[in-house]
Amino acid sequence: MKETPAMEWIVRASAAHPEVRFAEGEILIREGEATPSLHVLLDGTVSIYRGAVRVNRTSVPGALFGEMSSLLSIPSSASVVAEGPVRALRIVDGGAFLASDPEIALHAARLLAQRLYDATTYLADLKVQFQDEASHLGMVDRILGSLLNQQVEGAAAPDETRHDPRL
Incomplete structure (x- = not known):
């Protein structure tokens, strides 16, 4: 960075x-x-x-x-x-x-987005390397495929119990 x-x-x-x-x-x-x-x-x-x-x-x-x-x-x-x-x-x-100012939140979001981009680029590369592997390393392709597509329920849901001072 x-x-x-x-x-x-x-x-x-x-x-x-x-x-x-x-x-x-x-x-x-x-x-x-x-x-x-x-x-x-x-x-x-x-x-x-x-x-x-x-x-x-x-x-x-x-x-x-x-x-x-x-x-x-x-x-x-x-x-x-x-x-x-x-x-x-x-x-x-x-x-x-992080919630106190939209610019601070945006800064954190950009840092996290860069880290996510780097991690998923690396995982995608690993997935390609092991996709045709017949040994136990072949599981790497399936595991990484699952991780790359994993969604966490409610991860983006706002915390409605906290008051937003900007409103």
């Missing part, structure tokens, strides 16, 4: 939130833990892990972490670990922050 004016903007938009610092090896977000907070990277490099597998690495100011669990009210799906000194802004109520 390269730095864009939108990334600089999200840093400015979240500047009122407290700055936190992490040393090399410290965990910003731990996979499986339920937390409503999210982080906005100011500087440093972080790696994102699912289990023991590193799935991403970034040093782009304005990168968001914790937005998926904030939006879906689920435990964190990955761990975010500092690769060296890291400064970030911690937003305690990530869901409220």
Whole structure:
């Protein structure tokens, strides 16, 4: 993910939130833990892990972490670990922050859309690689096909119990 004016903007938009610092090896977000907070990277490099597998690495100011669990009210799906000194802004109520301004929501949506595009491109490539495989690897094609077409009931339904301050 390269730095864009939108990334600089999200840093400015979240500047009122407290700055936190992490040393090399410290965990910003731990996979499986339920937390409503999210982080906005100011500087440093972080790696994102699912289990023991590193799935991403970034040093782009304005990168968001914790937005998926904030939006879906689920435990964190990955761990975010500092690769060296890291400064970030911690937003305690990530869901409220993301809902507070249409531009903030659009920024998060663009980041998530890019991640989804990257993931589905990779999955589609894997699907093609294993589609004709006669061994147990042939199941990769069917599993990935199922994942690429999976829809979660009610995922886009608004939370009608929360008041929208913009109305």
